[in-house]
Amino acid sequence: MAAPVPIAHDVASLRAQLSAWRAAGETIVLVPTMGALHAGHVSLVHAGKSHGTKIVMSIFVNPTQFAPTEDLSTYPRSLEADVAKFTEAGGDLVFVPSVDVMYPQGFATTISLAGPATVGLEDRFRPTHFAGVATVVAKLFNQCRPDAAVFGEKDYQQLKVLTCLARDLDFETKIVAAPIMREADGLALSSRNVYLSAEERLHAPALYRALTKCAEAIKTRQPVEAALEEARIAIAGAGFAIDYVEARHAETLASLDQLAGAPVRLLAAARIGKTRLIDNIAV
Numbered sequence: 001m002a003a004p005v006p007i008a009h010d011v012a013s014l015r016a017q018l019s020a021w022r023a024a025g026e027t028i029v030l031v032p033t034m035g036a037l038h039a040g041h042v043s044l045v046h047a048g049k050s051h052g053t054k055i056v057m058s059i060f061v062n063p064t065q066f067a068p069t070e071d072l073s074t075y076p077r078s079l080e081a082d083v084a085k086f087t088e089a090g091g092d093l094v095f096v097p098s099v100d101v102m103y104p105q106g107f108a109t110t111i112s113l114a115g116p117a118t119v120g121l122e123d124r125f126r127p128t129h130f131a132g133v134a135t136v137v138a139k140l141f142n143q144c145r146p147d148a149a150v151f152g153e154k155d156y157q158q159l160k161v162l163t164c165l166a167r168d169l170d171f172e173t174k175i176v177a178a179p180i181m182r183e184a185d186g187l188a189l190s191s192r193n194v195y196l197s198a199e200e201r202l203h204a205p206a207l208y209r210a211l212t213k214c215a216e217a218i219k220t221r222q223p224v225e226a227a228l229e230e231a232r233i234a235i236a237g238a239g240f241a242i243d244y245v246e247a248r249h250a251e252t253l254a255s256l257d258q259l260a261g262a263p264v265r266l267l268a269a270a271r272i273g274k275t276r277l278i279d280n281i282a283v
């Protein structure tokens with residue numbers, strides 16, 4: 001087994017290594033994560049390899065993107081296993097800052113968002129979430145100055161928010177989108193899937209099945225609202241409490257009311273037991 005990749009715990013040692021690589025002509029790709037790596041994260045590392053020569057993964061469970069009622073304290077943490085998986089995937093350096101490194105005493109700045117961050121999807125149920133995500137990602141971009149950064153389409157609204165952030169604030173980092181990885185039965189891979197009981201795990205793929213059926217119906221020109229309603233009934237019937245099941249413009253996430261011919265994305269969030277799952281597919 002290969003020796004584990006080095007870990008930087010502070011910004012100075014991260015920058016020292018990155019500067020040495022840049023001086024040697026390497027290009028840097030950042031894969032930001034909160035750890036608890038699964039095959040979806042590994043696919044982000046592989047996707048990153050087409051966009052640079054050195055892959056850096058950040059592992060930081062970012063407190064500012066969790067509401068007080070959410071799972072910050074129980075979020076799965078598995079640093080040793082994560083470093084082994086990243087090493088195996090051919091990564092080069094892990095950045096694991098502490099909360100004090102990222103948010104030192106007196107930290108007082110938050111990025112204010114509009115556009116795709118305020119379209120009434122995740123933001124309706126997690127109103128402070130994207131400000132926390134955008135602030136930590138902006139810090140990571142400044143700390144690493146990566147040529148590219150890879151984000152999964154699983155968090156589709158997050159991907160659009162961060163694409164907008166990079167464009168609006170003139171980050172030189174290219175945002176790379178990587179497709180969702182799924183279990184054989186269709187369930188989207190997520191670090192939070194470990195929360196599912198055996199019974200809930202059996203029912204969980206109903207979310208993806210309903211979205212797939214809905215996308216097919218829309219493609220065959222069934223009215224969008226009727227197809228969505230059928231999906232909501234199927235998802236609720238599998239035991240989920242629905243937060244939203246919606247069809248949106250695939251780029252802006254705007255409502256589709258007056259956008260005939262626009263590229264469409266179906267997005268859903270629903271809770272089964274104590275676990276909140278999100279998923280999305282292209283139409």
Ligand code: PAF
Pocket residue numbers: 032033034060062065133136137155158
């Ligand atoms: O998608 C995630 O894991 C997180 O939201 C991110 C982008 C690493 C920011 O904490």
